[in-house]
Amino acid sequence: MLCYLTTPKHMGFYWSFLTVLLLLGITAPCALGFGFVGATAARSKILLFSLFGRAYISIVRGVPDIAFFMFFVIALDQFLEWSRHKIFCPDWSEPIRQGNDFVVCQAAKLPLSSAPQWIHETYGFALAVFTFAIVFGAFSANVLFGAMRAVPYAQQETAYAYGMTSSQVFWRITVPQMWVYALPGLGNLWMVLIKATPLLFLLGVEDIVYWARELGGSKTARFTDYPHPDWRMWYFLALLVFYLMFTKVSEVVLDRLMKRLTHGQATAAGEAQRRAEV
Amino acid sequence: MSCWDIIADYGLRSIGIGERLLPRNEFTLCHQFTLIGSGMIWNIYFGVLALLSGFFFATFLALGKMSTNPIFRRSAEWTIFIFRGSPLFIQFFFAYFLFLSLKQSFPVFGPFTSAWIGALVVLFLNTSAYTGEIFYGALQSIPKSDIEAADAYGLTGWKRFRRITWPTMLRLAWPAYTNEAIFLFHATTLVFFSGFPTTRQRGDALYYANYFADKTFNPFVPYPILAGYFIVLTLIVIGLYGLVNKRLNRHLPTSDRGKITLRMNIIR
Numbered sequence: 001m002l003c004y005l006t007t008p009k010h011m012g013f014y015w016s017f018l019t020v021l022l023l024l025g026i027t028a029p030c031a032l033g034f035g036f037v038g039a040t041a042a043r044s045k046i047l048l049f050s051l052f053g054r055a056y057i058s059i060v061r062g063v064p065d066i067a068f069f070m071f072f073v074i075a076l077d078q079f080l081e082w083s084r085h086k087i088f089c090p091d092w093s094e095p096i097r098q099g100n101d102f103v104v105c106q107a108a109k110l111p112l113s114s115a116p117q118w119i120h121e122t123y124g125f126a127l128a129v130f131t132f133a134i135v136f137g138a139f140s141a142n143v144l145f146g147a148m149r150a151v152p153y154a155q156q157e158t159a160y161a162y163g164m165t166s167s168q169v170f171w172r173i174t175v176p177q178m179w180v181y182a183l184p185g186l187g188n189l190w191m192v193l194i195k196a197t198p199l200l201f202l203l204g205v206e207d208i209v210y211w212a213r214e215l216g217g218s219k220t221a222r223f224t225d226y227p228h229p230d231w232r233m234w235y236f237l238a239l240l241v242f243y244l245m246f247t248k249v250s251e252v253v254l255d256r257l258m259k260r261l262t263h264g265q266a267t268a269a270g271e272a273q274r275r276a277e278v
Numbered sequence: 279m280s281c282w283d284i285i286a287d288y289g290l291r292s293i294g295i296g297e298r299l300l301p302r303n304e305f306t307l308c309h310q311f312t313l314i315g316s317g318m319i320w321n322i323y324f325g326v327l328a329l330l331s332g333f334f335f336a337t338f339l340a341l342g343k344m345s346t347n348p349i350f351r352r353s354a355e356w357t358i359f360i361f362r363g364s365p366l367f368i369q370f371f372f373a374y375f376l377f378l379s380l381k382q383s384f385p386v387f388g389p390f391t392s393a394w395i396g397a398l399v400v401l402f403l404n405t406s407a408y409t410g411e412i413f414y415g416a417l418q419s420i421p422k423s424d425i426e427a428a429d430a431y432g433l434t435g436w437k438r439f440r441r442i443t444w445p446t447m448l449r450l451a452w453p454a455y456t457n458e459a460i461f462l463f464h465a466t467t468l469v470f471f472s473g474f475p476t477t478r479q480r481g482d483a484l485y486y487a488n489y490f491a492d493k494t495f496n497p498f499v500p501y502p503i504l505a506g507y508f509i510v511l512t513l514i515v516i517g518l519y520g521l522v523n524k525r526l527n528r529h530l531p532t533s534d535r536g537k538i539t540l541r542m543n544i545i546r
Contacts, residue, residue, distance in 0.1 A: 064464035064508055066471070067484055071501040074491060195365040202471055209371065216375070233375035240364050240372055247363040 013211040017242070019125070020197045020207060027132040028193065032186075034137025039144035040170075057142045065135055066199055072131040073203050121206070128203040136193055143185035148174055150181040180261050187254040194246055198239075212236055281308040292316040292480050300479055305494050313490075314503050317483035318511070323394075324401055324466040324482075329459055332405035337444070339410030344417050354410070361407030366400075366465055367472050373400045374473035393474035401469075405462050412458060416451035417443070449526040456519040460512050483507060 004010075042053030151174050159169045201209035216232030262270045287297040289312055301309050342354030361369070377390040390396040420443060428442040467484040470476050476485060483504050490500035 059505075064467045064484065064504075066467055067487065067501055067504050067508070070484075070488060070491070071497050074495075074497040078497075198365045198367040201367075209368070212371075230375070230379065233372065233379050236368060236372040236375055239368050240360075243364040243368060244360065 009211075009215060012206075013208070013215055016206060016208045016211050019205070020200070023125075023129060023132065023197060023200065024193065026129050027136065028190065030129070030133035031136035031140050031193070034133055035140025035142075035144050038137060038141030039148060042141065042145050043148060053141065053145075057138055057145065059138075065196070066202065068135050069131055069199055069203060072134060073127050076127055076130060124203070125205055128200055128205050131203065132193075132196070136189065136196075139189055139192070140186060143182055143189060144178065146185065147178040147182035151177045183254075183258055183261055187250075187258070190250060190254070191247060194243065194250065208239055208242075212239055281312075284308050285312050288312045289316055290319075292319050292482070292486075294478065294480055298478075300489065305490060307499070310487075310490050310500050310503055313486045314483050314500060315507060317481055317486040318507050320469070320480075320482035321463060321466045321511070324398060324469060325459075325463040327398055328401035328405050328466075329462060331402050332409055335402070335406040336409035336413055339406055340413035340417055340447075343410065343414045357403075358407045358410050358414075361404050362411060366404055367468055369400050369404060370397060370468060370472035370474065373397075391474075392477065393469055397469040397474050401462070401466065404465070405458065408458050408462075409455060412451050412454045413447055415454075416447045419450055420446045445526065452519070452523045452526055456516065456523070459515050459519060463511055463515065464508065 038053050038056050040053070041049045042057060044050045044053065155173055155177065156169050159173045160166075164172065198207070198209050200207040212235035213232060216235035217230065259273070263273060284306075285308075288301075288309065290296050291300070291313060293316075300313070339354045339358060342350045343358065345351050345354070373396060374391065377387050377396050380387040381391055390399065424442055424446055425438075428438045433441060467482060470481045470485045479485075479489075481489075487500040487504040491497045494500075
């Protein structure tokens with residue numbers, strides 16, 4: 001049994017858990033950054049920025065997210081290849097879209113067809129991360145937009161009365177105070193992000209879903225030392241348990257964080273904490 | 279071939295009526311609109327049935343979670359935690375393989391390995407858990423005075439539940455429940471990408487959109503069409519739920535009525 005669980009393929013399976021954690025680790029800050037830009041744009045006084053920010057927030061919410069995932073990966077890939085095509089092969093005369101084909105010159109292929117395997121994998125992974133960041137950026141933009149508006153207006157008025165410019169008010173008053181209001185929403189988003197990670201499978205990354213299907217499928221004695229019938233059910237049960245535990249741990253951590261952040265804040269929860277201490 | 283012919287050929291393709299083969303080399307806008315629209319039949323089928331059945335089970339789950347009996351409470355809490363705490367995608371996979379292995383020992387489970395019922399069971403349980411949590415929150419925030427007034431009028435037991443508790447719970451939960459309904463419809467697009475096979479290419483809207491994107495290598499047409507269909511569906515859901523919301527709130531002064539606002543809870 002121990003031998004079975006430590007075959008090289010199983011090692012690949014365990015590494016793929018790290019892939020998932022890596023994805024979470026990279027995507028979460030990127031999405032937060034995108035969200036911050038989106039929310040700031042939506043609040044902007046310049047109409048163009050404001051429209052752009054609002055459109056970004058609202059489009060993503062009306063459409064099933066996995067449609068977005070599938071769309072963005074191809075669209076990004078084509079956009080990159082198209083721009084490289086324009087740069088590297090300026091004297092290419094044939095159209096790029098030939099009927100149902102998308103043709104770019106050899107030098108513009110991404111990744112280059114001569115590149116080693118790991119570059120292909122990294123490129124696929126990077127595309128996936130970027131897609132996740134765009135989609136979740138829109139969600140977090142929505143949360144941050146609400147949080148910025150939830151900061152009591154009197155605070156900003158006071159700052160203006162002290163003669164701060166609007167960018168000073170934004171950076172010194174609104175941004176530091178908005179996090180308490182944003183945290184419940186962002187925490188919720190984190191849970192949602194965890195639950196979105198299996199969709200990596202659809203983007204062609206060799207993640208845990210891929211390995212669970214691969215390893216669980218029935219094996220005959222001809223191809224492996226450990227023949228077994230169809231065990232995919234058990235592999236997916238393991239994944240289910242992994243996700244449940246991950247959610248539970250995050251819940252506990254977020255609860256603690258919220259407790260710390262509300263300490264001393266003029267909100268209902270902060271007030272309750274103060275009462276309890278007295 | 280005019281567009282009407284295409285609609286006649288492919289309009290009901292997703293449920294197996296009409297042309298047998300999917301278009302191979304001509305992918306006009308009309309083809310894409312018709313086939314993706316035909317796939318929406320499945321999304322609506324899954325969404326509507328799961329919502330209708332899930333609504334009742336969710337009430338039970340919410341009451342179970344409120345119950346003082348530890349057996350009921352524990353089992354309701356665990357059901358809700360398991361289905362809300364894990365990705366729907368994994369749930370689909372697990373259920374599919376579970377049904378596959380059950381089928382070998384009990385042939386009764388044969389039909390469950392196909393999407394039309396197997397995925398529906400998963401969606402039903404999933405939406406029940408999410409809705410159950412919403413209803414539980416609403417049950418907890420029923421004004422104490424409402425219950426006290428009911429007691430004063432001598433309403434008890436089933437009658438009190440039927441006339442006071444349940445309508446108030448629905449009224450409080452309705453805005454959040456609307457969001458749940460919207461995202462359930464979005465979640466139906468996962469069905470055919472998660473183990474459940476399509477028989478004879480009868481898939482849902484995303485399945486066909488993906489088909490076109492693969493064939494034409496041009497994602498910029500089918501996916502926006504899909505997005506358009508889903509935005510329309512979302513608007514219809516909001517409209518219908520808004521009507522119910524109006525009825526649930528009809529006894530309140532206009533200023534106190536709960537507004538339906540889109541909030542997110544998007545991927546499961």
